[in-house]
Amino acid sequence: MNEWQNDKTPDETEPRPSGRQTREALLEARGLTKRFGDTLANENVDLRINKGEIHALLGENGAGKSTLVKSFYGSLEPDSGEIFWLGQKVNIDNPSEARSLGIGMVFQHFSLFEALTVVENIALALPNPGNMAELAERIRSISEDYGLPLNPADVVADLPVGIRQRIEIIRCLLQEPKLIIMDEPTSVLTPQEADRLFVTLERLAGEGCAVLYISHRLEEVQRICHHATILRHGRVVSECDPARETASSLARMMVGVDVANVSAAANAPQLGPVRLRLTNLDLPASSPFATELTNINLDVHAGEVVAIAGVAGNGQSELFDAISGERPVAPEMITMDDLPSGARSITWRRQKSAAFVPEERLGHGSVPGLELTGNITLTRHSTGDGLIASLGLLSRTAAGRLEQKIKRAFDVRMSHDNPEARSLSGGNLQKFVVGRELDRRPGIMVINQPTWGVDAGAAALIRQALIDLARSGSAVLVISQDLDEIFEIADRIAVVSRGILSKAEPVHIMNREKIGLLMAGGAETQAAKSGQQAPDVLPEAPGGAV
Amino acid sequence: MFEAILLTVITAATPLLIAALGELVVERSGVLNLGVEGMMIMGAVVGFAAANLTGSGTLGALAAVLAGVCMASLFGFLVLYLATNQVATGLSLTILGLGLSGMIGEAFIGVPGLKLPRLDIPLLSDIPFIGPVFFQQDALVYVAFALVALVSYVLFRTRMGLILRAVGDNHGSAHALGYSVLRVRFLAVLFGGGCAGLAGGYMSLAYTPQWVENMTAGRGWIALALVVFSSWLPLRVVGGAYLFGAVTVLTFHAQAQGIGIPSQFLSSLPYLATILVLVVISANRRLTLVNTPACLGKPFVPDR
CATH class of the missing domain: 3.40.50.300 (P-loop containing nucleotide triphosphate hydrolases)
Known part of the structure; x- marks a missing residue:
């Protein structure tokens, strides 16, 4: 099932920036392994984050980045391995425990409550929020102090995504964290908003707070991160100082092969x-x-x-x-x-x-429980592809031929012939859904x-x-x-x-x-x-x- | 005459009010329990039986609450911990309640009931007109109003209520923040069950102090509709419950006056009113959607 056979694995032991090992470690993971069914999401992962460091976690979709940080934040339990916090071995059983250690997280898909106000959302994440009016005042002052102003009385549903992310960041900051985990923070920001975020992150790092920064945007990582750990198929394949790498060398470490130019x-x-x-x-x-x-x-x-x-x-x-x-x-x-x-x-x-490919491939672009030939018939039954035979009956042979054709043309990898749509991996399903329409020209x-x-x-x-x-x-x-x-x-x-x-x-x-x-x-x-x-x-x- | 009508409106509205408040809390936590009718009828029969056997109306009311809680715990266990379909489980709960109550209540058919004592509030109850209407009611009427205040206060002014609303709005995020979604929901379901049981107990202890099979007669369903009617706000439940209470009582009086309309049509009026109000409410999508708990009816299975 591996899409990329590791024919060109980079050196396992990249030279590390000098002095990094001598600085004080904030969080250290040793041999973390997490298995979901048949797939190893994380395999024997070692990671070290120092105080005041902006540490990039790089990897393709499905490389195991989110699984790894969820283990740090206590929302997943690793199957084996150890986590050390300031040199002490810790068990992080749930997110409140992570927060009490000083680990905060800004989620990729926001963890906000749309029907609640800004101050209510923040109060939910604090162990002792105290008086709501006082909390609102604190939110107002801290958010202005960091250049991310918020109105505590706004209802989240009415706010644009950029502001929603601010809420998450301020929510983290109010807990006075020692480590902030950010999962793809700039994917929802305009370039200018991202710039502003980077200023905030650099200020935090200057104050001694560490940041674990998950991204696949290499320019950003090169710009703000001090150190990078690269994951592929759940394993750490490399560590480096991103400023000393080029975007293409980082991409090669992530993917394992050279990426074709379009x-x-x-x-x-x-x-x-x-x-x-x-x-x-x-x-x-x-x-x-x-x-x-x-x-x-x-x-x-x-x-x-x-x-x-x-x-x-x-x-x-x-x-x-x-x-x-x-x-x-x-x-x-x-x-x-x-x-x-x-x-x-x-x-x-x-x-x-005309042909249409919606955003959500599983559920909107395809029916999860229907095999690929059925999914082909659904969008192409009336476009002259011979999928409907005489008397309105379905022609399975015609659909099967199309399935084979799409599979070859778009390199859709499947474990057996004509599987259910849900059994394809995300990338393969996207190739199938796009290929199904492109095949019609x-x-x-x-x-x-x-x-x-x-x-x-x-x-x-x-x-x-x-x-x-x-x-x-x-x-x-x-x-x-x-x-x-x-x-x-x-x-x-x-x-x-x-x-x-x-x-x-x-x-x-x-x-x-x-x-x-x-x-x-x-x-x-x-x-x-x-x-x-x-x-x-x-x-x-x-x-x-x- | 008017005073008498008002008094009966209050007794007709109270069970609706109590049951709907309980269901409101359940739905605010994100669970849809369609078994209100079943829990109510169990409360009615168990409350009647307990009062009859012990000779105490108070013990009867407590037993009714307990019966509702038991039914709700069954529902909560199935729906939350085994993640069964909420609609199907709720419907089964109603059918189970109707059947079980018929069996338990067989021995009590025709047995004279025990009426809850009136609770006169000194001084205030002596005020003409206002006194008898508002301050000479049975205890459960006051309990109902205390519940309205309590539910409003807890939902919107306390951390517990904030967590409850958060769980109903986005269970994934609440879980990510470290709240136990299932525990919050289970407790909410139990509260809803207790309220439904009490509402049923009110039917057989105060409204008509006797046991008749299927005596809740669809009031559980009206309570469910009231929650939507109120767009999940406790104060609006009061308005809704009294409106339906009034319609119910008016149909009785209309029948007594011998208006030339078939009695079957008149007794269907409260239910027709329910449908009508739901249609009117649903026409304003914005109003309903803004307050609808976003996770209502969605099962939550932690990914741990």
Whole structure:
């Protein structure tokens, strides 16, 4: 099942930065092993974090990073191995014990309570929160002191993700931790918000607090981390000083092989006619916590890849639902090859050569308990692939042929033929779900987070396939939170912020800073300036992060 | 006349109020217990039997609470520790309660009951009109109002209530913070069971002091609807319970007055009112969704 046979394992004993061993260890793990069923999530992991050190934990998705830190935070129990805290052997049985030792954690998927206020959320994590009014005052002063201002009375559900992360960080800081664990903290931040976070982290390290920083964004790690431990398949494969490495050498240690480069710029697109057009698209919010889409305009031409960047939860899934037909809108709001399609069904759109890949591959993109041939039939039964034989019966042979074809073309690895969708690993399932649609050579391809949680090799394959599809005359619309991915494949980039889409600009005039400003609310301002219908009240940029 | 009607409204509303408050706490913790009717009817029969055998209304009421707690602990064990389906388990609990109570109560059919003593509050009860209506009730009416205050205070002013709401909003996060989701929920389920039992006991000790099979007659279901009606806020439960109490009593009086409407239609009025209110409430999605415990009805299995 190993996707990467370790043919090029780097040295097990990389030279360590001098003096590191002589400094005082804060947390030390020896021989940690955790097994889930048949898979070893962590195997004999040794890790040492010093006081005041920003320590990176690097690895691909599924390398065992989250499992390891959950053992440190007491939410998982390792099967074997020992943890030492300030030289003393400790058993961390539950998170409150970790917190009383001085270990705080900022989660990747927020552990906040949406229906509660900021101060209630923080009180829940403190052993003795005391008087709520006094706690609110403390929150206000500490958060301003660290440059991450918060209003304690706000209800979390109303706050954007950047602010939610602040709550988690302030919640950690109020516990006066000696070690803060951060799981992919910048994946939900604009570049400017991330910069601000780095300043806070450096200040904390200066005050003697250690940070265990989980990320797969190598530039960040090189910029702020003092030391890095690299995990692959649950084992520590290397340790290094990230500042002395290059991004590609770090990537090689993570993946184990060289990662193929995706080539987009090599051949500039030959623009054809507009194949997908969104005109003044409005979509009301489906629930109190969802985003409303306001006056969205976008053209996607044959031959190009247009990418929509944005921080999660700003209307991406709503936009996808409208284009794919899961939520119908007025007919003229969406045209596909000049046909009004806004009110048409998903099947009708597919028959008009559109294809859709949603964000969530298991449950939305595929039925977990259905075998792959069944999943192929579900999206392709009416697109002329011969999956429905005479009398409306399913043709298993046709579906089986397609399954084999997709498996070969996209290198989908499976333990036996035609398994249930849920038995594929995340990356393999994503290759299957994308491959199922690409195999049709759709004229319009709309894909949400094409490589989320996919290893680097599979991601490169998927991205190249999307570019190739566009160059062959299709219109490709990619919605992604990954700016590296967007710059790799997009010809034009638009940014969505609070349900408003900025103008799509060619990739060569966009840069991270511009995108960051648009993510932080610039899209609304741009819409207002250009005389389009603006929202009633211009919201402040989330957190005023500039 | 008006005074008499008001008095009967209070007695009709009290069991709904007590049962709905208990279920509100259960649902705030994220568990949907559809077995309220079953727990109520068990409270009614056990409360009646205990009062009859001991000769004490107070002991009867306590026995009713205990019966509800026992039923709830069965439900809690199945739903929380064995992670069974909450809807199916709740429905089974109702069916079990209805059947079991019929069996236990067989010996008590036609036995004259014991009415809970009235609790007159000195001085206040002497005030004309207001006195008899508000201060000459049986003890459980006051208990019901004390429960409203208690539940409101605990839910929104104490750490215990904060933890309960947190567990109902996001059990994964509550677990990650180190709270025992299952224990919090189990205790909430027991509280809900105790309330439902007491509400049933009120039926057979105060409302109509006798045992009749299936005497709760769907009040458990109305209590469940009231929780939604109140959008999970205790004070609104009071309004809802009294509204339905009033509709119930009015149908009696309408029948007594001999209005030319079939009695079956009149007795179905409270239930029709329930459906109507639920439709109206559901039309305003924002109102219901904001207060709905996000984890309501979702089983939690710790990944340890």
